[in-house]
Amino acid sequence: MNRQELISYCLTYAGAYEDYPFGEEWTVMRHGGNRKGFAFIYERDGRLCVNLKCDPMRADFLRQAFRNVSPGYHMNHEHWITVALDGPDQSGSDVPDLELAGMIKHSYDLTKPKPKRGKTAARLMDIHSRLRTHYGNPHWWPGETPYEIITGAILTQNTAWGNVKKALANFGGRLSPEYVLGLEHGELAEIIRPAGFFNQKAGYLQTVTSWFRQYEYDVGTVRALPQARIREELLALRGVGRETADDILLYAFGFSSFVVDAYTMRLADRLPLPAGQDYEAVKAFFEKHLPLDTQLYNEYHALIVMNGNAHCRKKPSCGGCPLIELCAAERKAAR
Numbered sequence: 001m002n003r004q005e006l007i008s009y010c011l012t013y014a015g016a017y018e019d020y021p022f023g024e025e026w027t028v029m030r031h032g033g034n035r036k037g038f039a040f041i042y043e044r045d046g047r048l049c050v051n052l053k054c055d056p057m058r059a060d061f062l063r064q065a066f067r068n069v070s071p072g073y074h075m076n077h078e079h080w081i082t083v084a085l086d087g088p089d090q091s092g093s094d095v096p097d098l099e100l101a102g103m104i105k106h107s108y109d110l111t112k113p114k115p116k117r118g119k120t121a122a123r124l125m126d127i128h129s130r131l132r133t134h135y136g137n138p139h140w141w142p143g144e145t146p147y148e149i150i151t152g153a154i155l156t157q158n159t160a161w162g163n164v165k166k167a168l169a170n171f172g173g174r175l176s177p178e179y180v181l182g183l184e185h186g187e188l189a190e191i192i193r194p195a196g197f198f199n200q201k202a203g204y205l206q207t208v209t210s211w212f213r214q215y216e217y218d219v220g221t222v223r224a225l226p227q228a229r230i231r232e233e234l235l236a237l238r239g240v241g242r243e244t245a246d247d248i249l250l251y252a253f254g255f256s257s258f259v260v261d262a263y264t265m266r267l268a269d270r271l272p273l274p275a276g277q278d279y280e281a282v283k284a285f286f287e288k289h290l291p292l293d294t295q296l297y298n299e300y301h302a303l304i305v306m307n308g309n310a311h312c313r314k315k316p317s318c319g320g321c322p323l324i325e326l327c328a329a330e331r332k333a334a335r
Contacts, residue, residue: 001085001097003027003041003048009101010039013108033113039104044073048085051075052107057254057294058223062103065220068093099224109292120274121289127271127323128296131303134322140302141251146219147177150212153247154205154239155195166194177209177217204239208248211237219253227255242279250301256294258286259301263308270312271327 001009007027010016015032022028029039040051051072054062059081062069072080083100085093095103142161143149148168155164168175170191180188189202211233215221222230227249234245242260249257260282268275268282275285290296311321318324 001100003043006039006041006048006050006085010041010104010108013038013105015112016108031108031112034111036111038107038111040075044084049073050083050085050104051080052083052103053079053110054081054103054106055079055110055254055256055294057298058106061219061223061254065218065223066093066095066099068095096224099220102224114291118289123273123326124286124289127326128300128303130322130326131307132299135303135306138299138302138306140298141247143251146252147209147212147217148175149252150208150248151175151180151205153244153252154201154208155192157197157201157204157239157241157244159196163194163196167192170194177212180205180209181213200239204237207237208234208240222253223255227257230255231257242283246283250294250297254294256287256292256297258283258290258297260286261301261305263304263312264301266308266312266314267304267323270316271323 007018007029010029011018016029016038017032019028019030019037020026025042027041028037029041030037038053042049042051051074056078059069059071059078062081063071066083068084070082070084071077073082075082081103083093083095083103085095085100141149141152142165143152152164152168155167170193171179183191185199185202185206188206189198192198192201192205195201212222230253231245231249234240234248235242240248246257246259249255250259260279264282264286267273268285273285275282286297286300290300307321307323311317311319312323318327321327
């Protein structure tokens with residue numbers, strides 16, 4: 001993709017226009033509604049480059065997946081990336097056009113004019129703020145690699161995380177997709193025995209690992225595809241329900257997919273929040289009223305779980321809960 005093709009592609013987005021505030025060397029693609037730039041196109045060392053806004057977690061994945069993606073040149077390194085394209089010697093980029101298109105769309109979405117958020121959105125952000133002030137940054141999900149996170153998401157079904165840690169430790173540092181698929185079912189079941197339901201989970205883990213193999217175990221390849229498609233594929237796998245699928249999407253692949261669990265349902269019921277009564281309704285409620293932000297979704301789910309363990313249990317322990325002032329269930333109990 002050359003410079004003019006890149007500009008023409010950016011102009012296909014609603015309200016986009018080109019601007020040259022720094023002279024002819026830099027082309028800034030802006031939104032018509034708020035004039036924010038979503039693509040900064042220029043040449044550096046004879047190579048066509050574009051700076052794009054990017055969610056920090058997604059940016060980290062992209063930098064690991066592609067050698068031609070780096071922290072934003074002359075931009076905030078946490079929130080912007082630079083994508084190097086074709087050079088003067090016709091040296092190509094390792095970023096496929098489809099992946100580049102996804103990066104541009106992501107930057108466009110992050111910088112486009114935000115709709116005015118109402119009281120519900122403000123209330124959700126207030127809940128998040130209180131939880132984060134109380135518990136700090138949870139730094140979730142526990143896992144050294146995306147595949148370890150996938151494994152944890154399967155093993156944590158119907159068991160405590162402490163049991164999952166024991167199962168993961170049993171791999172003795174050998175956990176990898178290739179290792180799991182190379183084991184006999186019984187061998188794998190014995191390794192993950194501490195997680196419970198080990199015969200079932202061994203089959204589930206090998207099934208999801210086989211699915212990952214079609215993408216050559218490459219996170220960047222998965223991320224280049226639409227989130228809805230990957231979620232649909234995961235849900236079609238035996239042993240992968242909606243919560244597990246969203247755990248994998250959010251924590252392993254860095255997609256903006258809000259995770260709902262029993263703690264989330266309980267929180268919505270007790271505060272209460274008008275989120276609905278089933279998984280998809282509650283998920284849609286949070287995604288509608290919160291910014292499209294992977295890190296926010298990551299933190300929010302983790303903080304809800306932490307508060308659920310500490311206070312919002314089946315039998316609530318309200319003393320010291322950071323949400324006590326917002327909770328209708330606590331006020332009702334007090335009366």
